[in-house]
Amino acid sequence: MSEKQCHCAEVQEEELYPRLEEVIMEHRGKGEDLIMVLHKAQNLFGYLPRKAQEMVAEGLNVSLNEVYGVITFYNFFSTVPQGRNSVKVCLGTACYVRGSQEVLDKAQRELGIKVGGTTEDRRYSLDVVRCIGACGLAPAMLVNEDVYGRIKPPHLMDVLEKYE
Amino acid sequence: MNLVRNHVLISIDAGTIMAGARAVEKALVEEINKQGLSGEIAVLETGSIGATGQGVVIVVYPEGIYYANVTPADAAELVEEHLLKGRPVKRLIMTEMPKQHVIKKEKTGLLREQPRIVLRNSGVINPENIDEYIAEGGYEALEKAFTDLKPAGVTKEVKDSGLMGRGGAAFTTAMKWEFAARAPGDVKYIICNADEGEPGTFKDRLILEGDPHKLIEGMILAGYAVGATKGFVYIRGEYALSIERLEKAITQARLYGLLGDDILESGFSFDIAVMKGAGAYVCGEETALIESLEGKRGHPRNKPPYPVTEGLWAKPTVVNNVETLANVPEIVRNGAAWYRGYGTDKCPGTKVYTIIGNVATPGLIEAEMGTTLRDIIYEYAGGIKDGKKFKGALVGGAAGAFMGPEMLDAKMDFVNLKEYAAVLGSGAILVMDEDADIVGMLQSVLHFFRHESCGHCVPCRLGTNQLAEIIDRIAEGKGKTEDVDKLVSISEVMRDTSFCPLGQSPVLPITSSLRFFRDEVYSRVQ
Secondary structure, eight states, X not given: OHHHHXXXXXXXXXXXXXXXXXXXHHTTTOGGGHHHHHHXXXXXXXXXXXXXXXXXXXXXXXXXXXXXXXXXXXXXXXXXXXOSEEEEEEOSHHHHHTTHHHXXXXXXXXXXXXXXXXXXXXXXXXXXXXXXXXXXXXXXXXXXXXXXXXXXXXXHHHHHXXXX | OOOOOEEEEEEOSHHHHHTTHHHHHHHHHHHHHHTTOTTTEEEEEEOOOSBOSSSSOEEEETTTEEEOSOOGGGHHHIIIIIIITOOOOGGGBOOSOOGGGTSOTTOOOSSOOOOOSTTTTTTTSOTTOHHHHXXXXXXXXXXXXXXXXXXXXXXXXXXXXXXXXXXXXXXXXXXXXXXXXXXXOSXXXXXXXXXXXXXXXOHHXXXXXXXXXXXXXXXXXXXXXXXXXXXXXEEOTTOXXXXXXXXXXXXXXXXXXXXXXXXXXXXXXXXXXXXXXXXXXXXXXXXXXXXXXXXXXXXXXXXXXXXXXXXXXXXXXXXXXXXXXXXXXXXXXXXXXXXXXXXXXXXBSEEEEEEEESBSSXXXXXEETTOBHHIIIIIISOSBGGGOOEEEEEESSTTSEEEOGGGTTOBOSHXXXXXXXXXXXXXXXXXEETTOOHHHHHHHHHHXXXXXXXXXXXXXXXXXXXXXXXXXXXXXXXXXXXXHHHHHHHHHHHHHXXXXXXXXXXXXXXXXXHHHHXXXXXXXXX
């Protein structure tokens, strides 16, 4: 079952490269647009595979080294496949003092992964963020684009299970 | 055309959307239609009204009644009881709200009526409709600038107003503009720094969500004063709703001829592009931000040259914070003298704060410069939650300073706080009650710096690591008294030798925590 899923994901990924090519065409030779293009590429793939990095480097006329440097500098970009749902627990000061570390510990235990990891079924990726500007709702958590506030560890999985 | 009898304002911001504001809006509209009231009652979207964590918030005018924690299931009752029969639904009425809504406009009690300059339209107009902004006097400042003031007049007005940068550094705004205006070159840029990353700060987000046109008008005015033709908004990638509303607003402004070539037939051309950041705290530093805008790693640059002479693409560039630019249209429209009527002599105007932590009503407030910490906590934010005692506050975010009870009566402005070795910074106020753990707070702050250090210079790269390890040791009860001394000495070396403000920052939270909570920190070490 899981093998089959992986296979599907790869096939889908292959189909996305022509679309990346279109994005790159709009910015051909414009190294200054690198971050913008990487945003779009990550939107397509969910992460930045090596092949995509090479295409961006070639298309924008910057070295692969520079592309890799930018990707690893910014928190937003990832070079490993992400789960279908990205779970981000906020560890900003306001959330921290309201117990977000316990929420994070609970998430790691329940999902069986560490921060930065992805579950085997690729359902969830777990990460931390440093303040998402939802301090009034501390402790806060992001699942994909949705913000959840006042998360209590016992209710964590009720929220996560809503995401397939 | 029907005359609308009631306006129902529904707050649509990041917090209320999470609480289901869209579903409530839909339910209200359906119910109003069902009752045949669609011609008499208008449901309007607006930005944050200043309360956070109270679910979906709506306001019914002309009564001015605020409802909190509204759910779609309440729609029928609200429409039937309040809108049809005129009987407010008591069980939903908001009881706790930030102070500016408690003081009725016509009443001034103990505090005088609180001015809202930056947030004047937030929670009042529909941020996605340019006509509503114009109806509130929007883009009038632009007309005044083009016809009466001319570029030098705009700068003069801003100079006379005494406006200082609201991003944290508090540099005189007009001075930046003058430097850039005088710098040689035809191509100049205005950058709005909306990469709000200081923990505890979300004021720029709510300004952008509540009144995006104010920022656009401020940027056009800045561009006109400086002689720039292109503006960039460098905005946090996570701020999806802000980005969406800003982009919509830019499109509308272009349609109205307020952006683009020959704006209002003045001969002045200016346009704005939105650039998404990718999550790096250091990019709040203006030269790192510029590097990032150029598509590179966000490493800070050597200064001088300063951005005002050599910034983006080595052209003269002004970098201003969202709140700073949002002040500009009001200053130009109403004049510097009006602006100076608020705040203190040295720091005129208002400051937008995000007040969070153990207070009764956390949220977004705007208060005059010089308001005391006590008034902000007890008058605006309803005091300490659950009747507990005030222990302290971390003011200015991670790069800010702790303040103890002895600072409650300190007047909050950029200049005055310096005398107390504190800062206003970005305007984040994290309030702690008697149960708060100072070592835990420091741990969070120092971990933050370790995570965000960009690795460019040695003192910051190694220092932030050391600080985090030491505070972990102390938190685990394995620390020694020398460890506390080490926190101080390492952070002092970092202050003196780091390349950019990031590495210079940890010293402030460390020394200020020891100043007010020395015994508590030492009680945790052997």
